[in-house]
Amino acid sequence: xxxxxxxxxxxxxxxxxxxxxxxxxxxxxxxxxxxxxxxxxxxxxxxxxxxxxxxxxxxxxxxxxxxxxxxxxxxxxxxxxxxxxxxxxxxxxxxxxxxxxxxxxxxxxxxxxxxxxxxxxxxxxxxxxxxxxxx
Amino acid sequence: xxxxxxxxxxxxxxxxxxxxxxxxxxxxxxxxxxxxxxxxxxxxxxxxxxxxxxxxxxxxxxxxxxxxxxxxxxxxxxxxxxxxxxxxxxxxxxxxxxxxxxxxxxxxxxxxxxxxxxxxxxxxxxxxxxxxxxxxxxxxxxxxxxxxxxxxxxxxxxxxxxxxxxxxxxxxxxxx
Numbered sequence: 001x002x003x004x005x006x007x008x009x010x011x012x013x014x015x016x017x018x019x020x021x022x023x024x025x026x027x028x029x030x031x032x033x034x035x036x037x038x039x040x041x042x043x044x045x046x047x048x049x050x051x052x053x054x055x056x057x058x059x060x061x062x063x064x065x066x067x068x069x070x071x072x073x074x075x076x077x078x079x080x081x082x083x084x085x086x087x088x089x090x091x092x093x094x095x096x097x098x099x100x101x102x103x104x105x106x107x108x109x110x111x112x113x114x115x116x117x118x119x120x121x122x123x124x125x126x127x128x129x130x131x132x133x134x135x
Numbered sequence: 136x137x138x139x140x141x142x143x144x145x146x147x148x149x150x151x152x153x154x155x156x157x158x159x160x161x162x163x164x165x166x167x168x169x170x171x172x173x174x175x176x177x178x179x180x181x182x183x184x185x186x187x188x189x190x191x192x193x194x195x196x197x198x199x200x201x202x203x204x205x206x207x208x209x210x211x212x213x214x215x216x217x218x219x220x221x222x223x224x225x226x227x228x229x230x231x232x233x234x235x236x237x238x239x240x241x242x243x244x245x246x247x248x249x250x251x252x253x254x255x256x257x258x259x260x261x262x263x264x265x266x267x268x269x270x271x272x273x274x275x276x277x278x279x280x281x282x283x284x285x286x287x288x289x290x291x292x293x294x295x296x297x298x299x300x301x302x303x304x305x306x307x308x309x310x311x
Contacts, residue, residue, distance in 0.1 A: 013240055016240065017286075
């Protein structure tokens, strides 16, 4: 098949494929675009409940243990802030995908521990109120 | 004569269902950031059936595949099952609409659209189950993998649809 015939036959496919690819790449760029860590905060949630005070990514390196133990829940995790990035560095979940994901530092980046239902988000809080929880 | 044709079709659908189950089962072991999210390799079978028989045959195989794989993995009526079901149904609906309404798309466009919808459907269910939009962060990564998978699927399906046995089956089905 000649190149001209190929493009004529697959023009619709090429437009669709390019549009979908561009959408994915644009979303990827938005998530991974480097930003200043001054106003970035990591939020740690269990299900829909915030369980730690927001962690400023501009802060000093520190480990934040997450311990939830009751009748139905047995969670041990450690969220680590290092070099203005956060990661789940320890977890008692079976698949360890949250630990393998490593450090994140961009807004909208998320670490999901599905077995423990723990979520770590990063949000740009410029001009927004920081929610501090009562412990 | 009619009975013989039905036997051919049923045998072919059974083989394709078995292939879809094997592909679905194997791909569930591919490591993923979000548990249960799969690239959609089993879509190969659905694409072939969609371009060979009426759409309801492909829909039946797609649904049976989702249920049997969930039974084999022990995840029936759990989050991965609903993710798989939603991905399969959304993908199927868009592929059928694209095939019959968007005539400017070939099998490649239909497959790409199906793969993308498959990823989107799974992420939507993950967001509903986790009660957050956190899972959507993974969508760009998963959708890129799905697009590659959709392209590969379309290429293989396009070649297989040219094979003599499948063409004969299609002709027999159209005659009956």
